[in-house]
Amino acid sequence: MLRSLNSGISGLRANQEKLDVIGNNIANSNTTGYKSQSVNFADNISQTMKSASSASRNYGGTNEEQIGLGVNVASISTDTSKGSMDVTNRNLDCAIDQEGDYFMVAAGGTMFNEADCIKIDAQKHTMGTIPAGTSVSYTRDGSFQLDNEGNLLTSDGHRVLGYSMMGRNTLFSSGTTQYFGDVVSISRAQGASTVGSLTGSSIIGAKSTITSAVSTVIGRASAAVSTLPASSYISAGDVAFVDSSDSDLRADGTNLHTLRIPSSVKEFYSDAQKKVHVKDVKVNSFSIGTDGVIKATLSDGKIAAIGQLAMASFSNPGGLNRAGSNYLTTSPNSGDPILRSGAAAEIKNETAYNNSIISADNSGGYGTVVNGALEMSNVDLAKEFTDMIVASRAYQANSKTITTGDDTLQTLVGLIR
Template sequence: MLRSMYSGISGLRNFQTKLDVIGNNIANVNTSGFKKGRVVFKDLISQTTQGATAPNGTQGGTNPKQVGLGSQLAAIDTIHEGGSMQTTNRGLDCAIQGDGYFVVSDGTNNYYTRAGNFYLDSTGILVTADGKNVVGDGGQIAVPMDQGPTELTIGQDGTVSVMLPGNTTPTAVGKIQIARFANPGGLTKVGGNYFQPSNNSGQPVTGNAKEEGRGSIESGFLEMSNVDLSEEFTEMIVAQRGFQANSRIITTSDEILQELVNLKR
């Protein structure tokens, strides 16, 4: 009875983790560039009560007899498939169509993101909503505000151009860089829509958009979260029922133990 009770406890623990991940996915259904999580289970070690036997000339073989001891987490994956594009018609909003991540910097560390809601600060530096610099081919991307630029455009290859009073053609001021990873699923979430490399993601390979397998940059769009609410609610029902079923294992085992105790009165 204790064995089944502890198996039920392992199931409760794992389904609680699954519900935590689902809750985080639903909370970020409208977060630009968010990548949903997924929980995968695997079984624990099985106790062998009788080993398998090989067949001989007079008798066939027998299969092993094993009792499982519960379940455990196999992985909590981050699903990096692209989300839908949302039209914003704002020139500084950018989405990556294809593979890759925007590179941003706080001056010390680089971070990687699919959220391309960019802004110009008071000095003309292209930054994220929390002030991190968008990394270009020459470092910061700076618009010469003192020269009175009248129009800013971002091309599919990441080239940021401005029209200056009197220069009749746009002037390029930088090119937004895109990073790729050998294993995006190995990236570590660090909050704020940002990822950083881990020991299993591989190091970033940074370069221009539309080159070496990197996606194109689409100005006037934002990438939406890749969370599918219908899928999340279905998984929530499955997790809830799994939690209930495992709780029944515990209560049933408890009732049987109570009957055993009551045998002697």
Template sequence: MLRSMYAGISGMKGMQTKLDTIGNNIANVNTSGYKKGRVTFQDMMSQNLSAAEGPLAERGGINPSQVGLGSQLGTIDNIHTQGNRQTTNRPLDLSLEGDGMFVLGEGDLTTTNSTATSLTGMDAELSYTRAGNFYLDNDGYIVNADGKYVIGENATYDTDANGDLTVQPGTQYNPIQIDPSAQSFSIQTDGTVKFIDQNGNSQTAGQIQIAKFSNPGGLQKTGANNYTNTDNAGLVDNLIVPGEEGAASIVSGSLEMSNVDLAEEFTEMITAQRGFQANTRIITTSDEILQELVNLKR
């Protein structure tokens, strides 16, 4: 069989994967915090027809003669560029301006004075996201659409000698809880969550902190706008205060939109379609050549 036929098949498979990625990008053009994918290709190992030879006294050197055997999938990259910001004026809609991700956690709550101070088993249940559409549950915890806790440095509630509510600093990797009886609340650019208690006093519920990765492209998508850490993502050990150490700042009342550019995706779609058609022509032409060989014997 002709090598060109198998080269054409490999090219068709590659173009199919490229079209799959483009289709997923277009489907998520309005998904908050979505990061587009990109496909790259590599050539396959080439078959050597003749090796290279060095120059001799009576002649010069000779280059190798090789025939390529097609293409193969190289990488499918996640492009973590900044998406556009959409203003919503909703205080629990948060967007990140810069590098970093919100941290989400699942697990059993360990409580002190009816206030959560940690999540047991949380290390195996951490996930990361750029989608900042958060909500309050019945107990005042800030959660995402799937009920996962937004993680940061939580404050511990207590009462002083006069019976007034006071807030003490907590520790990292804890859910953020706003007093359910609060009159109002706000979230600052550094992630500090403040609320007005029943007495009209300003209190601090905690501070949302973010995770930073040296290689965000190494994160693994798990669906529902979430990512999980991998051995190649380069997670910084400690959570970072928004706006410090080169980390992103938080903008309340807005959402980060998808970074998909429709004009670019449609152009890539045309390129992939024409690439697929060209590879089918290779197979068709190779088939015609084989047919001519078969017809030699009549």
């Protein structure tokens, strides 16, 4: 008799947990990027009343007689399928059009100088060293914001992570020779503070240093070219102009930066005496492409590549820990994050670069970024209400088991009167 009471109690407890999960799903039916959960039950241990016997010469075999001792919650599973898109037409809103991929955000200080960044193994697509005081989280909520300094943030202030863009900006021409400089959009100080001469080439974008993440204007000295004036540099944290139409445009896939969309970018330019200077060019507008590259339209009509949103996937996304505020963190069963490669295009006659960067490019396996939209919750309200009815009826049935057992015990106690 006591077994039925215990079974009823376990049923109440299990169905209460199911109702808790259903209630949470319904409460988050309008939460951006929310993934619904479901409860799976398993029967509890059983008490053996009579053991099984095998067939003999005179008698057939008999089955074991067991009485179950209730139910328990076996697992709470997460449905990681993508939700529908809600078009907002807001240029800071982003959604990922594929399940299992996540934006990367961090709590901590800004990361502009490569020495302060999160290190990435571009071949294995894994994270290495993370700066002290920095914690990385993952989210499907792309409702990003800007602060007064232009830093790209989540709604509660977490910093959005991504790659810096690199390109070879043409500086000036001297006869048939064109001079250019390797420039990085977000980097440590660039310019005369570290290197003082420019590179000359008869072909724009000769890639003598294409495989490295260059953060200074570099090159060989030329008698026809003046060195950079002492004032011609771009400070760490300032966003430098990188031409989005550059055939050498690529992301620095070895460092994760905190992204910034400034009110103006710093651009190298040359005067009539071929001296190179830096000027501020106002940002009129910006957009985020399907590959996550942020492009800004400038007041002089040029388009700058500012950075690229980072993206990560997991071997078991259902194993991620829910940290609240639409953030997820890794767990022992989620696996380590697998990062999407930074933007890069194959470059003709650059075998070493293509072999090291292009051959390791895994971006084709990731979803596209939908700018001006947010992912809605994947909660199916019709299913949740149906499950709620089933769970509530099961709860009532288990309570009936307890009251029936109580009535039976009361009758048994009354026999001694």
